[in-house]
Amino acid sequence: MNILTVCESKKAMFLIRLLDAKEHTISLISKDRDLGGMIADTYEIPVIFGDAACISVLEEAGISNFDLVLTLGENDAENLVVCELAKKEYHVKKTVSLVNNPDNVTFFEQNGIDYCICEAELFASIVNKESIADGMQKFLASGDPELLVKEAVLGAKSKVLNKKIWEIPFEPQCLVTCIFRDGKAIIPHGNTECREGDRMIIIGLAEIMNDTLSFIAGG
Amino acid sequence: MSLFHKVPRKHLLVIGCGHFGFPIVTSLIEQGYKVTAIDLHAKAFAGIPLSMNSLMIEGDGTDPETLEAAGVIGADAVIAATNDDAVNIMISQMVKQKYHVETVVARLYDLSKEKTYSNLGVQMISPVSLFTDACLQNWSMAKREV
Numbered sequence: 168m169n170i171l172t173v174c175e176s177k178k179a180m181f182l183i184r185l186l187d188a189k190e191h192t193i194s195l196i197s198k199d200r201d202l203g204g205m206i207a208d209t210y211e212i213p214v215i216f217g218d219a220a221c222i223s224v225l226e227e228a229g230i231s232n233f234d235l236v237l238t239l240g241e242n243d244a245e246n247l248v249v250c251e252l253a254k255k256e257y258h259v260k261k262t263v264s265l266v267n268n269p270d271n272v273t274f275f276e277q278n279g280i281d282y283c284i285c286e287a288e289l290f291a292s293i294v295n296k297e298s299i300a301d302g303m304q305k306f307l308a309s310g311d312p313e314l315l316v317k318e319a320v321l322g323a324k325s326k327v328l329n330k331k332i333w334e335i336p337f338e339p340q341c342l343v344t345c346i347f348r349d350g351k352a353i354i355p356h357g358n359t360e361c362r363e364g365d366r367m368i369i370i371g372l373a374e375i376m377n378d379t380l381s382f383i384a385g386g
Numbered sequence: 387m388s389l390f391h392k393v394p395r396k397h398l399l400v401i402g403c404g405h406f407g408f409p410i411v412t413s414l415i416e417q418g419y420k421v422t423a424i425d426l427h428a429k430a431f432a433g434i435p436l437s438m439n440s441l442m443i444e445g446d447g448t449d450p451e452t453l454e455a456a457g458v459i460g461a462d463a464v465i466a467a468t469n470d471d472a473v474n475i476m477i478s479q480m481v482k483q484k485y486h487v488e489t490v491v492a493r494l495y496d497l498s499k500e501k502t503y504s505n506l507g508v509q510m511i512s513p514v515s516l517f518t519d520a521c522l523q524n525w526s527m528a529k530r531e532v
Contacts, residue, residue, distance in 0.1 A: 220472040222498040244448050244476035248499070255502050270450045274480060 173219040174239040175199040220248045230257045238264045250280050313373045321365045325385030333357035341371025395420040399461050401447035402468030403430040415440050422456045448476050463489035478508040
Protein backbone atom coordinates (compact mmCIF):
# COMPACT_ATOMS: atom_id res chain seq x y z
CA MET A 168 0.00 0.00 0.00
CA ASN A 169 1.23 3.53 -0.77
CA ILE A 170 1.08 5.53 2.43
CA LEU A 171 1.70 9.22 3.04
CA THR A 172 2.47 10.11 6.65
CA VAL A 173 2.29 13.66 7.97
CA CYS A 174 4.07 14.13 11.26
CA GLU A 175 6.68 16.21 13.00
CA SER A 176 7.30 14.12 16.08
CA LYS A 177 9.10 10.87 16.86
CA LYS A 178 5.78 9.08 16.45
CA ALA A 179 6.53 9.18 12.71
CA MET A 180 9.73 7.24 13.21
CA PHE A 181 8.12 4.48 15.26
CA LEU A 182 5.18 4.21 12.88
CA ILE A 183 7.39 4.08 9.80
CA ARG A 184 9.49 1.38 11.45
CA LEU A 185 6.36 -0.74 11.96
CA LEU A 186 4.86 -0.02 8.55
CA ASP A 187 8.14 -0.52 6.72
CA ALA A 188 8.37 -3.99 8.24
CA LYS A 189 5.11 -4.85 6.52
CA GLU A 190 6.56 -3.77 3.17
CA HIS A 191 4.43 -0.74 2.49
CA THR A 192 5.66 2.14 0.35
CA ILE A 193 5.88 5.16 2.62
CA SER A 194 6.54 8.87 2.20
CA LEU A 195 6.69 11.51 4.91
CA ILE A 196 5.86 15.20 5.05
CA SER A 197 7.38 16.93 8.07
CA LYS A 198 8.12 20.45 9.21
CA ASP A 199 11.02 19.19 11.32
CA ARG A 200 14.13 19.06 9.13
CA ASP A 201 16.28 17.19 11.66
CA LEU A 202 13.72 14.47 12.25
CA GLY A 203 12.87 14.23 8.54
CA GLY A 204 16.55 13.94 7.62
CA MET A 205 17.10 11.20 10.17
CA ILE A 206 14.06 9.23 8.97
CA ALA A 207 15.08 9.64 5.32
CA ASP A 208 18.57 8.28 6.10
CA THR A 209 17.42 5.44 8.35
CA TYR A 210 14.51 4.10 6.33
CA GLU A 211 15.47 5.38 2.85
CA ILE A 212 12.05 6.85 2.20
CA PRO A 213 11.17 10.13 0.43
CA VAL A 214 10.75 13.00 2.92
CA ILE A 215 9.28 16.37 1.96
CA PHE A 216 9.87 19.32 4.24
CA GLY A 217 7.03 21.80 4.65
CA ASP A 218 3.47 22.51 5.71
CA ALA A 219 1.31 19.58 4.57
CA ALA A 220 -1.80 21.78 4.65
CA CYS A 221 -0.41 23.57 1.57
CA ILE A 222 -1.52 22.20 -1.77
CA SER A 223 1.93 22.82 -3.30
CA VAL A 224 3.58 20.63 -0.61
CA LEU A 225 1.02 17.85 -1.05
CA GLU A 226 1.56 17.92 -4.81
CA GLU A 227 5.32 17.83 -4.38
CA ALA A 228 4.82 14.64 -2.34
CA GLY A 229 2.73 13.19 -5.21
CA ILE A 230 -0.49 13.08 -3.20
CA SER A 231 -2.55 11.49 -6.01
CA ASN A 232 -0.43 8.32 -5.87
CA PHE A 233 -1.28 7.38 -2.31
CA ASP A 234 -3.90 4.89 -1.11
CA LEU A 235 -3.78 6.09 2.47
CA VAL A 236 -2.97 9.36 4.21
CA LEU A 237 -2.04 9.28 7.92
CA THR A 238 -1.91 12.55 9.83
CA LEU A 239 -0.31 12.43 13.26
CA GLY A 240 0.25 16.12 14.01
CA GLU A 241 -0.40 17.93 17.26
CA ASN A 242 -2.57 20.47 15.47
CA ASP A 243 -6.10 19.10 14.87
CA ALA A 244 -6.85 21.77 12.27
CA GLU A 245 -3.85 20.81 10.17
CA ASN A 246 -4.69 17.10 10.45
CA LEU A 247 -8.25 17.78 9.33
CA VAL A 248 -7.36 20.03 6.39
CA VAL A 249 -4.70 17.62 5.07
CA CYS A 250 -7.16 14.71 5.15
CA GLU A 251 -9.92 16.77 3.55
CA LEU A 252 -7.65 18.01 0.76
CA ALA A 253 -6.42 14.46 0.16
CA LYS A 254 -9.96 13.11 -0.10
CA LYS A 255 -11.76 15.92 -1.87
CA GLU A 256 -9.09 17.15 -4.27
CA TYR A 257 -6.94 14.07 -4.87
CA HIS A 258 -9.40 11.22 -4.25
CA VAL A 259 -7.17 9.38 -1.78
CA LYS A 260 -9.16 6.29 -0.75
CA LYS A 261 -8.56 6.32 2.99
CA THR A 262 -7.59 8.90 5.57
CA VAL A 263 -6.59 8.18 9.15
CA SER A 264 -6.05 11.01 11.58
CA LEU A 265 -4.92 11.62 15.10
CA VAL A 266 -7.52 13.80 16.84
CA ASN A 267 -5.98 15.50 19.86
CA ASN A 268 -9.17 17.02 21.26
CA PRO A 269 -11.77 14.30 22.03
CA ASP A 270 -14.54 16.86 21.42
CA ASN A 271 -13.46 17.04 17.77
CA VAL A 272 -13.75 13.31 16.97
CA THR A 273 -17.36 13.46 15.77
CA PHE A 274 -16.62 16.57 13.73
CA PHE A 275 -13.75 14.78 11.97
CA GLU A 276 -15.95 11.75 11.27
CA GLN A 277 -18.73 13.94 9.90
CA ASN A 278 -16.25 15.50 7.52
CA GLY A 279 -15.23 12.21 5.94
CA ILE A 280 -12.15 11.16 7.92
CA ASP A 281 -12.27 7.36 7.77
CA TYR A 282 -10.54 6.54 11.04
CA CYS A 283 -10.02 8.89 13.97
CA ILE A 284 -7.57 8.03 16.71
CA CYS A 285 -7.89 9.98 19.93
CA GLU A 286 -5.19 9.17 22.47
CA ALA A 287 -7.05 10.89 25.33
CA GLU A 288 -10.17 8.79 24.62
CA LEU A 289 -8.12 5.58 24.47
CA PHE A 290 -6.42 6.32 27.78
CA ALA A 291 -9.71 7.28 29.40
CA SER A 292 -11.41 4.11 28.18
CA ILE A 293 -8.56 1.97 29.54
CA VAL A 294 -8.63 3.78 32.89
CA ASN A 295 -12.42 3.53 33.10
CA LYS A 296 -12.33 -0.15 32.24
CA GLU A 297 -9.77 -0.75 34.94
CA SER A 298 -11.63 1.30 37.49
CA ILE A 299 -14.68 -0.97 37.68
CA ALA A 300 -12.69 -4.05 38.67
CA ASP A 301 -10.16 -2.05 40.67
CA GLY A 302 -12.91 -0.21 42.49
CA MET A 303 -14.63 -3.46 43.37
CA GLN A 304 -11.33 -4.96 44.52
CA LYS A 305 -10.82 -2.01 46.88
CA PHE A 306 -14.42 -2.18 48.08
CA LEU A 307 -14.13 -5.88 48.72
CA ALA A 308 -11.09 -5.42 51.03
CA SER A 309 -11.27 -9.08 52.04
CA GLY A 310 -7.80 -9.13 53.47
CA ASP A 311 -7.15 -12.28 51.47
CA PRO A 312 -4.59 -11.54 48.73
CA GLU A 313 -5.68 -14.69 46.92
CA LEU A 314 -9.14 -13.29 46.20
CA LEU A 315 -9.15 -11.11 43.05
CA VAL A 316 -11.64 -9.02 41.11
CA LYS A 317 -10.85 -8.84 37.39
CA GLU A 318 -12.47 -7.78 34.17
CA ALA A 319 -12.51 -9.60 30.81
CA VAL A 320 -13.79 -8.24 27.51
CA LEU A 321 -15.35 -10.82 25.19
CA GLY A 322 -13.46 -10.74 21.90
CA ALA A 323 -14.52 -12.23 18.55
CA LYS A 324 -12.52 -15.37 19.32
CA SER A 325 -13.90 -15.86 22.79
CA LYS A 326 -14.88 -19.44 23.54
CA VAL A 327 -17.91 -18.32 25.54
CA LEU A 328 -19.46 -16.22 22.77
CA ASN A 329 -23.23 -16.77 22.33
CA LYS A 330 -23.23 -19.31 25.15
CA LYS A 331 -25.42 -19.16 28.22
CA ILE A 332 -23.71 -18.90 31.59
CA TRP A 333 -24.82 -22.41 32.60
CA GLU A 334 -23.24 -23.84 29.44
CA ILE A 335 -19.79 -22.43 30.27
CA PRO A 336 -17.45 -24.73 32.22
CA PHE A 337 -16.23 -22.14 34.73
CA GLU A 338 -13.86 -23.22 37.47
CA PRO A 339 -15.74 -23.61 40.77
CA GLN A 340 -13.36 -21.09 42.39
CA CYS A 341 -14.75 -18.16 40.38
CA LEU A 342 -17.98 -16.26 39.92
CA VAL A 343 -19.30 -13.95 37.18
CA THR A 344 -20.73 -11.11 39.23
CA CYS A 345 -21.71 -8.61 36.57
CA ILE A 346 -21.75 -8.06 32.81
CA PHE A 347 -21.51 -4.57 31.30
CA ARG A 348 -23.24 -4.35 27.92
CA ASP A 349 -24.03 -1.16 25.94
CA GLY A 350 -23.34 0.95 29.01
CA LYS A 351 -25.71 -1.05 31.22
CA ALA A 352 -24.94 -3.47 34.03
CA ILE A 353 -26.54 -6.93 33.91
CA ILE A 354 -26.54 -9.22 36.94
CA PRO A 355 -26.12 -12.58 35.21
CA HIS A 356 -28.05 -15.77 35.85
CA GLY A 357 -27.81 -19.20 34.26
CA ASN A 358 -29.71 -18.23 31.12
CA THR A 359 -27.83 -14.96 30.45
CA GLU A 360 -26.21 -15.21 27.01
CA CYS A 361 -22.67 -13.88 26.49
CA ARG A 362 -22.14 -11.52 23.56
CA GLU A 363 -19.14 -9.98 21.81
CA GLY A 364 -17.98 -6.80 23.53
CA ASP A 365 -19.45 -7.78 26.90
CA ARG A 366 -17.29 -6.76 29.88
CA MET A 367 -17.43 -9.51 32.49
CA ILE A 368 -16.50 -8.85 36.12
CA ILE A 369 -15.13 -11.98 37.70
CA ILE A 370 -14.44 -12.67 41.36
CA GLY A 371 -12.18 -15.63 41.94
CA LEU A 372 -9.06 -17.09 43.41
CA ALA A 373 -5.69 -15.99 42.02
CA GLU A 374 -4.68 -19.53 41.06
CA ILE A 375 -7.39 -19.85 38.37
CA MET A 376 -7.77 -16.18 37.39
CA ASN A 377 -5.33 -15.96 34.45
CA ASP A 378 -6.67 -19.12 32.79
CA THR A 379 -10.27 -17.98 33.33
CA LEU A 380 -9.61 -14.54 31.86
CA SER A 381 -7.87 -15.85 28.73
CA PHE A 382 -10.61 -18.47 28.29
CA ILE A 383 -13.29 -15.75 28.42
CA ALA A 384 -11.52 -13.10 26.36
CA GLY A 385 -10.37 -15.50 23.65
CA GLY A 386 -6.89 -15.63 22.18
CA MET B 387 -43.53 56.61 19.88
CA SER B 388 -40.55 55.99 22.09
CA LEU B 389 -37.46 58.10 21.60
CA PHE B 390 -35.29 55.35 23.02
CA HIS B 391 -36.14 52.21 21.10
CA LYS B 392 -33.62 49.48 21.67
CA VAL B 393 -31.66 48.21 18.69
CA PRO B 394 -30.29 44.74 19.44
CA ARG B 395 -26.51 44.74 19.22
CA LYS B 396 -24.96 42.23 16.87
CA HIS B 397 -22.74 39.70 18.56
CA LEU B 398 -19.51 39.02 16.70
CA LEU B 399 -16.84 36.45 17.52
CA VAL B 400 -13.27 37.12 16.48
CA ILE B 401 -10.83 34.25 16.78
CA GLY B 402 -7.18 35.24 16.72
CA CYS B 403 -6.08 38.53 18.21
CA GLY B 404 -2.68 39.02 16.59
CA HIS B 405 -1.51 41.67 14.13
CA PHE B 406 -4.55 41.01 11.95
CA GLY B 407 -7.26 40.26 14.51
CA PHE B 408 -6.37 42.93 17.08
CA PRO B 409 -7.34 45.99 14.97
CA ILE B 410 -10.50 44.18 13.85
CA VAL B 411 -11.56 43.60 17.48
CA THR B 412 -10.72 47.20 18.45
CA SER B 413 -12.56 48.66 15.48
CA LEU B 414 -15.68 46.53 16.02
CA ILE B 415 -15.84 47.48 19.72
CA GLU B 416 -15.49 51.16 18.79
CA GLN B 417 -18.34 50.77 16.32
CA GLY B 418 -20.56 49.53 19.15
CA TYR B 419 -20.75 45.83 18.38
CA LYS B 420 -20.83 43.21 21.09
CA VAL B 421 -17.49 41.47 20.51
CA THR B 422 -16.02 38.30 21.97
CA ALA B 423 -12.39 37.66 21.12
CA ILE B 424 -10.58 34.35 21.53
CA ASP B 425 -6.83 33.89 21.49
CA LEU B 426 -4.44 31.21 22.70
CA HIS B 427 -2.54 33.81 24.74
CA ALA B 428 -4.15 36.31 27.11
CA LYS B 429 -1.35 38.84 26.45
CA ALA B 430 -2.78 39.28 22.93
CA PHE B 431 -5.66 41.25 24.49
CA ALA B 432 -3.40 43.90 26.07
CA GLY B 433 -4.44 47.31 24.78
CA ILE B 434 -7.98 46.41 23.73
CA PRO B 435 -10.28 49.12 25.15
CA LEU B 436 -12.37 47.86 28.05
CA SER B 437 -16.04 47.86 27.23
CA MET B 438 -19.26 46.46 28.64
CA ASN B 439 -19.80 44.85 25.26
CA SER B 440 -16.56 43.01 24.91
CA LEU B 441 -15.29 39.75 26.33
CA MET B 442 -11.81 38.27 25.92
CA ILE B 443 -11.32 34.52 26.26
CA GLU B 444 -7.97 32.78 26.43
CA GLY B 445 -8.38 29.46 24.65
CA ASP B 446 -8.23 27.35 21.54
CA GLY B 447 -10.70 28.50 18.87
CA THR B 448 -10.92 24.99 17.41
CA ASP B 449 -12.22 23.65 20.73
CA PRO B 450 -16.03 23.44 20.77
CA GLU B 451 -16.05 24.06 24.52
CA THR B 452 -14.19 27.36 24.08
CA LEU B 453 -16.45 28.41 21.20
CA GLU B 454 -19.54 27.67 23.25
CA ALA B 455 -18.16 29.60 26.22
CA ALA B 456 -17.65 32.51 23.84
CA GLY B 457 -21.30 32.38 22.81
CA VAL B 458 -21.02 30.84 19.34
CA ILE B 459 -24.59 29.58 19.68
CA GLY B 460 -26.65 32.50 18.45
CA ALA B 461 -23.68 34.62 17.32
CA ASP B 462 -24.40 36.83 14.30
CA ALA B 463 -20.98 36.44 12.72
CA VAL B 464 -17.65 34.72 13.25
CA ILE B 465 -14.33 36.04 11.96
CA ALA B 466 -11.51 33.48 11.88
CA ALA B 467 -8.45 35.68 11.95
CA THR B 468 -5.62 33.51 13.27
CA ASN B 469 -2.29 33.32 11.46
CA ASP B 470 -2.87 29.66 10.56
CA ASP B 471 -4.91 28.84 7.44
CA ALA B 472 -5.80 25.35 8.64
CA VAL B 473 -7.08 26.69 11.96
CA ASN B 474 -9.19 29.33 10.20
CA ILE B 475 -10.64 26.70 7.87
CA MET B 476 -11.48 24.31 10.71
CA ILE B 477 -13.11 27.06 12.78
CA SER B 478 -15.17 28.23 9.78
CA GLN B 479 -16.29 24.70 8.99
CA MET B 480 -17.20 24.03 12.60
CA VAL B 481 -19.18 27.22 13.21
CA LYS B 482 -21.06 26.74 9.93
CA GLN B 483 -21.83 23.04 10.22
CA LYS B 484 -22.19 22.60 13.96
CA TYR B 485 -23.43 25.99 15.14
CA HIS B 486 -25.10 27.26 11.95
CA VAL B 487 -23.64 30.77 12.17
CA GLU B 488 -24.92 32.74 9.21
CA THR B 489 -21.96 34.99 8.44
CA VAL B 490 -18.49 33.48 8.60
CA VAL B 491 -15.36 35.17 7.32
CA ALA B 492 -11.93 33.54 7.29
CA ARG B 493 -8.52 34.90 6.53
CA LEU B 494 -6.44 32.74 4.19
CA TYR B 495 -2.82 33.28 3.25
CA ASP B 496 -2.89 30.61 0.59
CA LEU B 497 -6.00 30.86 -1.59
CA SER B 498 -5.25 27.60 -3.43
CA LYS B 499 -7.39 25.80 -0.82
CA GLU B 500 -10.37 28.11 -1.35
CA LYS B 501 -11.92 25.91 -4.07
CA THR B 502 -12.07 22.87 -1.76
CA TYR B 503 -14.21 24.78 0.73
CA SER B 504 -16.20 26.92 -1.72
CA ASN B 505 -19.51 25.20 -0.85
CA LEU B 506 -19.24 25.95 2.87
CA GLY B 507 -20.74 29.40 2.53
CA VAL B 508 -17.69 30.98 4.15
CA GLN B 509 -16.21 34.17 2.80
CA MET B 510 -12.49 33.54 2.46
CA ILE B 511 -10.34 36.63 2.29
CA SER B 512 -6.67 36.84 1.43
CA PRO B 513 -5.10 40.12 2.60
CA VAL B 514 -2.31 39.61 0.06
CA SER B 515 -4.78 39.28 -2.83
CA LEU B 516 -6.75 42.32 -1.63
CA PHE B 517 -3.57 44.38 -1.45
CA THR B 518 -2.35 43.18 -4.86
CA ASP B 519 -5.74 43.91 -6.46
CA ALA B 520 -5.78 47.40 -4.91
CA CYS B 521 -2.24 48.07 -6.18
CA LEU B 522 -3.10 46.87 -9.68
CA GLN B 523 -6.30 48.92 -9.71
CA ASN B 524 -4.44 52.08 -8.65
CA TRP B 525 -1.71 51.38 -11.16
CA SER B 526 -4.16 50.91 -14.06
CA MET B 527 -6.04 54.10 -13.04
CA ALA B 528 -2.79 56.05 -12.86
CA LYS B 529 -1.82 54.68 -16.27
CA ARG B 530 -5.17 55.85 -17.75
CA GLU B 531 -4.65 59.34 -16.34
CA VAL B 532 -1.24 59.57 -18.07
